[in-house]
Amino acid sequence: MIDRQSPEFLEVVDLYRRAPLLELGRLADAERYRHHPEDVVTYIIDRNINYTNVCVADCKFCAFYRRPKHDEGYVLPFEKIGEKIDECRAIGGVQILLQGGHNPYIPFEWYLELMRYIKRHHPIHIHGFSPSEVVFFSERFGLSVAEVIRELKAAGLDSIPGGGGEILVDAVRERVAKKKAQTDEWLGVQEEAHRQGMKTSVTMMYGLGESDEDRIEHLFRVREVQRRTAGFTAFICWPLQPDGTEMADQPKTDAVTYLRTLAISRIVLANIPNLQSSWVTMGLKVGQVALRFGANDFGSLMMEENVVSAAGTTYRATLREMERAITDAGYRVRRRRQDYTLIDEPPPAVAAA
Template sequence: MLDIKWYEKLGMGSICEKVLEGQRLDMEDGERLFACPDVVAVGSLAHHVRTRLHGNAAYYVINQHINYSNICVNGCRFCAFHRKKGQKGAFQLTETDVLDKLKEREHDPITEVHIVGGCHPDLPLSYFETILREVKKFRPKAFIKAFTAVEIAHFAKNEGISTREVLLRLKSAGLDMLPGGGAEVFSPRVRTLLCPEKLSGEGWLNVSREAHRLGIKSNATMLYGHIETVRERLEHLVALRELQDETQGFVCFIPLSFQTANNQVQGVSGCTGVEDLKTMAVSRLMLDNVPHMKAYWVMLTVKLAQVALYFGADDFDGTIIEEKIGHMAGADSDQALTRGELEQIIREGGFEPVERNCFFERV
């Protein structure tokens, strides 16, 4: 049980009362939480909410990540993954290449195939439809979580059709869910400085809204720890919360700690572990209508992700197998974890490992 006297001494008694009563926090509450010098106090509030929602369960998934190309027209300043066409290090998988990657893991009990890539200038929508159909043919029981809202908008622009038509065609080809990437921070100021060519924050929300209305659920993310302010983080979280009130389409939120290597953002040293844990906790507290919070071990490291389970996170992601985006930006975590390793990490953290699919249905 939370000790309200402790929070009163910290000047956060009213926030503690709201959490205990299940009331919604406002922007000012969020600012006070970020300003609180006691990260354990903030974490305890988030852990109270996490336990109320999920008990002692910590979820994981047997999944496979496939990045089909890093060729991208956007050129985001913070991105170490993207390359221009013809540039050294650029790659593009053929439909056969994607199938070969699936075959490499054909004996693994994978329930989720995660597919994302850069906004390629030339690939037609039919390329992506073919990939979805081939994945479904090879793994008929697996769910496909593919293409961020940014990619969906890019496909529509390339094809000269609406994002709604893109979503309908991809759904018909086998798409089950959208991942949450590309949200970054919605602030127009930040996007003007770091990713001016990218889909706007409002555009990201609109594509997500459209997907939800078509019955396609999605995740949501926030890339933090670069040039954004605390207020801009909170505005991002509130925008997600408002859309979730409207659609109930977000399944999981993933705070992504900015990786500092191999990009054009200067003078940023990256987040400390304390900042990562506090951001996870505040996200859990502000996003009262999003059921799940992910500790993405690829960017947090396995050890900090394990601790994050006490700061509001209830999901440890999964086996991953081959992740390029975070690692090209300097993430020094492993490329993959086995089921046994995931369950051991979760148990050693004091939680019950629960295998899930992308919709958090128990496997």
């Protein structure tokens, strides 16, 4: 339990609300340089593969999913997934981000077979199955979370992404995503994955009508898990993209809110090494400024981003534009892998277009 009346909690909320913007940025930048003393900004080339859009979770903020039996529902065949991986590797991609809806028609063996198929025929790092999906599998297939992770890992899963975190406060989740993993379950998957030797990332999607205190509680909960496991490699935050969702009347948050939220995250999450700039949702310009508000990583040159783009707000860039944005902001660019180790070889020429 997080004590919302503790002096530290109250102080952080006050800083988030009231500190002058540039002062908040300065504090976050100092924390960033404590972790990464060099003027280097990293990024990864990967591909988001949404293996199915069929989902029974009915999250109010989601424009991507289709209910079972909907004409536009799909499950990608293995061969299609294999083709997408080959295209990703051809431009220097080093991982796939494999996520999907909570599809009640897919058996567990399909997921295991998919892992084996990818490793056998299209080997690449598989960053897949958000904690919400893992909880769905556990409930649907009558397995414990530990068993689900163990079996997926044995079949080829390399790491777990932090998707579906939204705001880790049950009162908020109950309102916007009550059919999927609640806070303890979501964090429990992360902790179990860490226990089994996997590194994972963690996210926060804000702007769901939550309070400032809810956002800070989210950060405190994440920090608490990290103190026990040290298994999170990175934190990423971005605002709700409400267009086309049941939450379309929810006011959009602005760039200043993004920068303040990123900065306070960098300050609170002093035990997480990397924070990503979310330029895909905020645009390259704000993405550059984010590098002075705590971010040391430019996330991904993503070949596909179906979930955010389904809500209409997504920015795209070529590799050259993305690298230029980093160098123009005053940093050296380095390509990386999922675990943040650096890659020396340049990407294939085709990716430089």
